[in-house]
Amino acid sequence: MSDYLIENSSFKQIRKSIVSSLVGQLGSQSFNFALGLMLLTKTGSSLSFAASQVIGPIISLLFVPLVGPTVDRLSKKQVIAVSQIVTIGGLIGYALSLRYFAFTILPPTLILIAILAVSDQFTLTAYNAGAKGLVLDDHQTKLRGLQQSAGAIGQFIAPILGAALYSVVPFTLFVMIEVSCELVTLGIALSLNFQLNSGTGEKQTGQEDLSFSAGLTFFKKQKTLISLLVLALFLNFCVGAFTIGIASVLITSLKFSATTYGFVQSAFVFGSMLSGLVISQMKASKYPLQKVWGAMIGIALCLLVFGIVPFVFEKSVLTAGLIMVTSFILAGISNLVNVPFFSWLGEHIPEQMQGRIFGLVTTFATALTPINFAIFGCLYDVKTLPTLTMNLWIFSCCSLGVLSLYVIGRVILKIDLKHVTIVD
Template identity: 30%
Template sequence: MEVQITNRQSVIQIVRAASSDIISTLGGDTFGFALGLMLLHTTHSALSFGLGSIIYPIVGLLLMIPVGNLIDRGHHKPLILTSKALDIGAYIVYALLADRVANQMLLAILVLTFIACCDKVTNTGFTASIHELVNDNHIKTLATIEQAATAGIQLISPVLAAALYGMIGFDGIVRVEIAAEISVWLITLSMRFHPLKAAETKEVSAATPADQTSQSDQPRQSGAVKSATQPAQTQWQLFKVGLRYIWNRFTLRSVVIMGVFLNFLFSSVDVGLPYAIVQTRHMSNTSLSVVMSGFAAGILVGNLVLSMLPTFKRVLLTILRLSMVVGGAIFALGMLFMSTLPDTQLVLILVIWALLVGLTLAFVNTPMSVYMQMTVPTELLGRVGSTFGTLMQLAVPVGTAFYSIFFQHVSAGPVYAMTGIVVLVYIGVNLLIVQQKLAAGKQIDD
C-alpha cells in the first residue's frame, strides 16, 4: 500500500528541494561561467561557452536508455546519492589536475563528460521521484518554486562568477563548487523518499490500446507473478515502453519534434551572445555577466507569476504562441547587432531583451514540466523524462558546433536575423496546423 504524503511533509520536502536547487545551481552556474571565461580567454574560441551544450546532450543520448531503465527499476535515493558522490569526486580530481595539465580544453571536456554522466542519473532520478517527495496538490508548487529559486540564483551567478574570477581565480571557484556539491549531497541525504509501487505492477498503463485490452483482466497483477510468467525484458524493450508513450501522445510528440528543431536554432544565442559581446564588441566580462543575468531575472519573474495562475489547459497551443515571441526576439537581436549603438546603450537593451526572453521561456518550460508530472504515469517518469529531455537536447551539439563556426566567419547581426525568420516560419506553420485541429473539434492535449 502506498504511503500517503501529508501537506506538512510536502512543504518540508519543497523547502529541502528548493535549498538543494539553490546551492547546486549557484555552484554549478558559477563554475560553468568561470570555465567558459577561462577557456574563452585561453583559446579565443566561440566554442568555449558552448562546451557543455555539446557534451551534455551527447551524454544524454548515449545514456538515455540505460539511465531511464535504471531509474524506473531501482531505488531513487541511493542512485541519486551515489551519482552526486561521484560528481564530487570528479570536481576534486579536476582541482588537483587543473594546474598540471597543459591542454585545458581536453581536460575540461573529459571532466565535463564525467559530470554530465552523473548529472544525467541525478536529474532523471529527481524527475521520477516527484511523487515520492510531495503529494499531487504540491506538484505545481514544487515545480514553480524550484524554477523560481533556480532562476533567482542564475540571476546573480554570472555577476558572482565574474567577481570571483577576478578575486580568487578559477582554481578558487572550483573549490567553491566542491563545497557546494557536498552541501547538496547532505541535503539530499536528509530528504525522505516515500517509495511507490514497483514499476512492474503498472507497465500496463503505457501499453497501446490493443495491449490494454488484452491485459485489462489483470491490472493489479503483482510483479512477482508477472516476472514468473514472462521472460526478462531487455534494456531496449523497457525503454521502448516510454518511447511509445511519447509517440502516442500528440502533445508530447509535437513538443519533442519542435524542441529538437528549435534547440538547434537557439544554440545561436547560447554560443553567439558571449562571443559577440566579448570577442566581437570587446566588452568586459562584467557586461556579459549582466546580460546573462537578464535571462534568469526573466525566468524568476515568470515563475513567480505562474505560481499565482491556474494550470494551463492547452499546453501545446501556449508553447507555440510563446515560441513565436522567441522567434521574433531572435530576429530583433539581429537588428540590434547590425546597429551602431554605443556599448552602454547596447548592454542596457540586451539586458531588457534577455529579461523578456527569460520571461517567455518560463511560460514555456514550467507548464510543460507540470503537464508531464500530472499526466505521465509515475512508473514511467524515469524513461519518459529521460527520453523527453534527451530528445529535446539532441540538436544542441550540432547547433553549437554549427554556430561556433558560423559566428567566427559571419557577423552576429545577419546570423540572428536569419535564425529569427526561420523560427517564425517554422512555428507559424505548426501553429496553423494545431489551430486547424482545434477548429475541427480534435483534442490536442492528451
C-alpha cells in the same frame, strides 16, 4: 497522515528542493565557469575549451539507454545518492590529480567533465521522474516554477562568483568548495521523501518491461507528446539564436560596451527568474498545455524584434533598451512553455515509464545545445552579408519557422492541447 500534515510536508519538500537546486546550481555553474577559465589559461587553446563544452552532451547521448531504465528500476533517492557520491568522488580525484598533471591538464579535465555529465544526467532524470511522489499534484507547477527561478538566480550569480573565487583561491580549493556544495545537496536529497504523494511511489510489480526499448516503444505511441517535444525543441533552438546572435550584433557589429551586453543578458535571467516565481504562484491550470499556442506567437514576435531593431536603429539607446525589454519578455514566455510541459509530463506519464521518458526528453534538449551554437556560430561568421543583414535574415527565418509550426499544429493538424491523453 492527515491532509494538513501531508500538505505541510509537501511545502517543506518544495523548500528543501529549492535550496538544493540553488546550492547545486551555484556550485556547479561557478565551478564550470572557473573550469573553462582554467583551461583557457593553462592550455591557451580555444579548441581545448570547445572540447570541454562538447564532451558533456556527447556523453549524455551515449548514456541515454542506461539512465532511464536504471531510474525506473531503482529507488529515486538511491539513484540520486549514488550519482552525487560519484560526483564527489570524481571531484576529489581530480583535485588530487592536479599536482601530477600540471602541464597536461586537458585529459583529466575531460574525464572529470564526462563523469559530471553522466552523474548529472542520472540526478536530473531521477529528480524529474520522482517529482510526482515528492510533492502533491497541486504543487507540481509551484515546484517546477520555483526550480526555474532558482536556476536563473544561479545562472546570474555563478559567473560573478566563479570569476571572483578563481582569482583569489587556488583551483584545488575551488574544487573542494564544489565538493562542499555537492555534500549539501546530497544531504538534502537523503532527507527527501519520494513517496509522500499517496498513490505514487517507487514500487514495481516485477511484471513491467523496464528495458530502454520498451520505453522507446511507449514514447513512439505518444504522437501528441512527440509533437509537443518537437515544438519545445524548435522553440529552444530559436531562442539559442539569441545567445549567439545578440552577442555578435551588440559587441562585434554595433560596438556596444560589454556592460550593455551584460545588462541584456541580466534582463533575460531576471525574466526567467521572475516568470518562474509568477508561475509558481498560479493555480494549477486544467489545460496547462494550451498556453503553448499563445507562447509561440509571443516568441515569434520577440525573435522578429531581435532581427528588426538592430537593423533599423543600429547603435542607439533605443536599440539597447528594446533588446533588453524583449530579452526579459522572451525569457518569461519561454517558461510558459517549459514549466507547464514538464509539469504535465510528471503528472501524466506512468510512474514506471518516467525515468525513460524524462531521460529521452532532457537528453534531446542537452544534445541540441552544441548543435545550436555551432549552426548559429557558423552563420554569423559568414561574411558575404553585413552582420546586421545576416542577423535580420536569421531571426526573421526563426520567427517564420515558429509561426509555421503554429499554423501546422493548430490550424492544419488541429492538435488538441486541451485534451491530451497518454496512449498505453
